[in-house]
Amino acid sequence: MIVVIGAGIAGLSAALAAAGDKRVGAEGLTAYGNANIAGGDASDDVLLVCKDEFVESNTYHAQGGVACAIFSDDDPRLHAEDTMAAGHGLCDRTAVDVLTDEGARHVRELIAAGWHVDRGEDGSVLRGLEAAHCRSRVVHAGGDATGKVLELDVSAMVRENPRIHVLEHAFLNDLIMRDGHVSGVRLTVRGADGEAESRTIDATRVILATGGAGRLYPYTTNPAVATGDGLAAALRAGAQVTDLEFYQFHPTAMAIGEHFLVSEAVRGEGAVLLDEHGHRFMTDVDPRAELAPRDVVACANFRTMQAQGGKPVMLDVSPMAKENPDLAAFLRHRFPTIDAYTRSLGFDWSKEPIPVAPAAHYWMGGIRTDLFGRSSIPGLYAAGECARTGVQGANRLASNSLLEGLVYGYRAGLATVRDADDAVWQPQTLDNSAITGLPVAQEPMVLDMPGHDGGNADGDGAGASVWDRGRIENEMWKHVGVLRDHDGLAAAVTDLAGALAEANAAVPAAVPAAVHGSGVSGAASYADRIAMLENRNLLTVGYVEAVAALNRCESRGAHTRTDYATVNPTIAHSIAYRLKGTSC
Numbered sequence: 246m247i248v249v250i251g252a253g254i255a256g257l258s259a260a261l262a263a264a265g266d267k268r269v270g271a272e273g274l275t276a277y278g279n280a281n282i283a284g285g286d287a288s289d290d291v292l293l294v295c296k297d298e299f300v301e302s303n304t305y306h307a308q309g310g311v312a313c314a315i316f317s318d319d320d321p322r323l324h325a326e327d328t329m330a331a332g333h334g335l336c337d338r339t340a341v342d343v344l345t346d347e348g349a350r351h352v353r354e355l356i357a358a359g360w361h362v363d364r365g366e367d368g369s370v371l372r373g374l375e376a377a378h379c380r381s382r383v384v385h386a387g388g389d390a391t392g393k394v395l396e397l398d399v400s401a402m403v404r405e406n407p408r409i410h411v412l413e414h415a416f417l418n419d420l421i422m423r424d425g426h427v428s429g430v431r432l433t434v435r436g437a438d439g440e441a442e443s444r445t446i447d448a449t450r451v452i453l454a455t456g457g458a459g460r461l462y463p464y465t466t467n468p469a470v471a472t473g474d475g476l477a478a479a480l481r482a483g484a485q486v487t488d489l490e491f492y493q494f495h496p497t498a499m500a501i502g503e504h505f506l507v508s509e510a511v512r513g514e515g516a517v518l519l520d521e522h523g524h525r526f527m528t529d530v531d532p533r534a535e536l537a538p539r540d541v542v543a544c545a546n547f548r549t550m551q552a553q554g555g556k557p558v559m560l561d562v563s564p565m566a567k568e569n570p571d572l573a574a575f576l577r578h579r580f581p582t583i584d585a586y587t588r589s590l591g592f593d594w595s596k597e598p599i600p601v602a603p604a605a606h607y608w609m610g611g612i613r614t615d616l617f618g619r620s621s622i623p624g625l626y627a628a629g630e631c632a633r634t635g636v637q638g639a640n641r642l643a644s645n646s647l648l649e650g651l652v653y654g655y656r657a658g659l660a661t662v663r664d665a666d667d668a669v670w671q672p673q674t675l676d677n678s679a680i681t682g683l684p685v686a687q688e689p690m691v692l693d694m695p696g697h698d699g700g701n702a703d704g705d706g707a708g709a710s711v712w713d714r715g716r717i718e719n720e721m722w723k724h725v726g727v728l729r730d731h732d733g734l735a736a737a738v739t740d741l742a743g744a745l746a747e748a749n750a751a752v753p754a755a756v757p758a759a760v761h762g763s764g765v766s767g768a769a770s771y772a773d774r775i776a777m778l779e780n781r782n783l784l785t786v787g788y789v790e791a792v793a794a795l796n797r798c799e800s801r802g803a804h805t806r807t808d809y810a811t812v813n814p815t816i817a818h819s820i821a822y823r824l825k826g827t828s829c
C-alpha cells in the first residue's frame with residue numbers, strides 16, 4: 246500500500262496516479278527527464294491521509310487559476326521561458342520543461358474529465374493574463390474560486406476510486422525509518438470523542454504532499470493547515486532540503502480581517518496601487534508597473550508602507566471601468582469571492598480603493614527531489630508545495646503552483662508503483678539555469694538541529710517553556726520577513742535554535758509512543774496535540790529558513806537582503822541542507 250500524506254492537488258494527483266486512474270496522464274509523459282522511470286501499468290491501493298477535513302488545503306483557497314500553454318497562440322516553451330525569468334536563475338531547465346509541457350497535457354485531460362473551468366458563451370475555455378506571463382494563459386474556474394472548484398472536482402474523482410482510502414483528521418507526526426529506508430508513518434488520529442490517538446502504519450513508499458507553511462508568519466494568505474509538517478518530518482528523518490530562503494510574499498492581501506488574498510488577476514485586469522497621497526508608485530519602480538513579478542511589487546508595497554508609517558497601500562480597480570462601465574457587476578461576476586469578502590468588511594471596491602499589504606504566500610523551497618518526486622531518502626517521495634523540484638527557482642511565476650502539484654504529484658504517484666527495490670535514490674542534480682554546465686556543490690550543508698535526538702527517542706522536556714504560535718510568527722515576520730539583514734537573521738537563528746531545542750525536548754515527553762497498527766489514546770485532545778506538534782514543526786522549518794537566508798548574502802528573487810542589495814553571480818545556484826547525525 247502507498248501512503249500519501251496530504252489531499253491538496255499534489256496529493257490527489259499522486260493518489261490517482263498510484264491507484265492507476267487513467268483520467269489524468271493518458272497522454273503520457275513528455276520526452277523530458279523521464280529516463281529513470283520504468284514502463285508498465287502497475288498500480289496499488291492508496292491510503293490518503295489529511296489532518297483536517299478532506300478538502301481543506303491551500304489548493305481549496307487558490308483563486309486566480311492554473312497557468313498552462315493550451316491555447317493556439319501559446320507554446321509550452323514560451324511558458325517555460327517566463328517561468329525561468331521569474332525564477333531569477335535558480336530554476337532547473339529540465340524540471341521546468343516537464344512542468345510546462347506535461348502541465349498542458351494534464352490540464353487538457355482534466356478539463357476533458359470534467360473539471361468545471363470557466364467558459365465563454367461559445368463554450369471556449371476562458372483565460373486570464375497574470376504578472377510576468379507573455380501570454381494570456383491562466384485558466385480559471387468559478388471566477389476567482391479556481392482552487393475550490395479544482396479541489397472539489399478532483400477529490401470527487403478520488404472518492405470514486407475504490408483503490409483509494411481516505412483518512413481524515415489524521416496528523417503525520419513523523420516518518421518511521423529502518424536501515425535508512427522509510428518503513429512507515431507515525432500518526433496522531435482524532436478519536437470519536439475528539440481525543441488524540443497515536444497510530445503507526447507500515448509502508449515502504451510514502452509521498453509527502455503536505456503543502457506550505459504560511460502559518461510561520463502573522464500575515465499570510467494560507468489557511469491554518471499550512472504549518473510545514475511534512476517538510477519538518479522529512480528534516481527530522483534526514484532528508485535534504487533546498488531553496489528554503491526563498492519565501493514568496495504576495496503583494497496584495499487585505500490589510501485588515503483575515504489577510505484575504507486579492508488575486509494577481511485583479512491587477513491583470515487593470516487595478517493599480519496607490520500610496521497615501523494617491524500616487525501610483527509602481528510606475529516609478531518598474532516599467533511593468535503593477536504587473537512586475539511578485540517580489541518586486543511586494544518589496545515596493547512594503548517599502549511604501551514603511552515610508553508612510555506602516556499604513557497600508559491602496560488597490561484601486563477604477564481603471565477597469567474603461568472596458569467595464571458597470572464595474573460593480575463586472576467585479577461581482579469576475580471576482581465573486583473577493584467581491585463578497587471585501588463587501589463583508591464594508592468596502593464597495595467598485596467605488597473606493599481597498600487597503601492591501603504583503604503577506605506570506607508560497608514557499609519556493611522544500612524537500613529536494615528528482616523529476617519523479619524521489620527524495621534523498623529511499624522510499625520517501627515529495628510533491629507540490631512541500632517539494633523542491635527546481636521549477637520555482639528563487640521566485641514562483643504566478644499560477645504555476647497548482648500546475649506543479651498536478652504534474653509532479655502525478656509523477657510521484659507513478660514512481661511509487663513503478664520503482665523497484667533497486668531504484669536510484671539520487672535527488673536531481675542542482676542545475677540552475679544561471680550557471681548551466683558549471684560545477685555546483687551537490688552535497689548538502691550539514692546543520693546542527695538544536696535538541697534533535699534522532700527524532701524518536703523519549704525526551705525530558707516536560708515543563709520547558711515552549712514558544713507559542715504568536716511568538717514564532719512575530720519572530721519570523723520581524724527577522725525573516727519581506728526585507729532581511731545579517732543582524733536580524735543572526736538573531737533569529739539564535740532565538741529559533743533555543744526555542745526549537747525546547748520544543749524538541751518537550752514533544753516526545755508529551756506524545757505517547759504509538760501502538761503498532763492500532764490506536765492508543767493519550768490524555769490530550771486532538772486539537773491540543775497537533776497544536777503542539779505544529780509549533781515544533783514551524784520552529785524546525787523556520788530555523789532552517791533563517792539559516793539559509795543568513796547564508797545567502799545577496800538579493801535574488803523573493804529573498805531580499807537590505808545589506809546585500811544586488812544579485813551576487815558567484816552564488817547563482819541552489820544550496821542543499823540536511824540535519825546532522827541523520828542517515829541520508
Ligand SMILES: Cc1cc2nc3c(=O)[nH]c(=O)nc-3n(C[C@H](O)[C@H](O)[C@H](O)COP(=O)(O)OP(=O)(O)OC[C@H]3O[C@@H](n4cnc5c(N)ncnc54)[C@H](O)[C@@H]3O)c2cc1C
Nearest residue numbers: 251252253255296303304309310417456474629630646647
Ligand atoms: C489564497 C491562496 C491563493 C492561491 N492562488 C493560487 C493560484 O491562483 N494559482 C496557483 O497556481 N497557486 C495558487 N496558490 C498556491 C497554491 O494554492 C498552493 O501552492 C498549492 O495548492 C499547494 O498544493 P499542495 O497539494 O502542495 O498542498 P495543499 O493544497 O496545501 O495541501 C496540503 C495537504 O496536506 C495536508 N497536511 C498538511 N500537514 C499534514 C499533516 N501533518 N498530516 C496530515 N496531513 C497534512 C493538509 O490537510 C492538506 O490536505 C494560492 C494559495 C493561496 C493560499
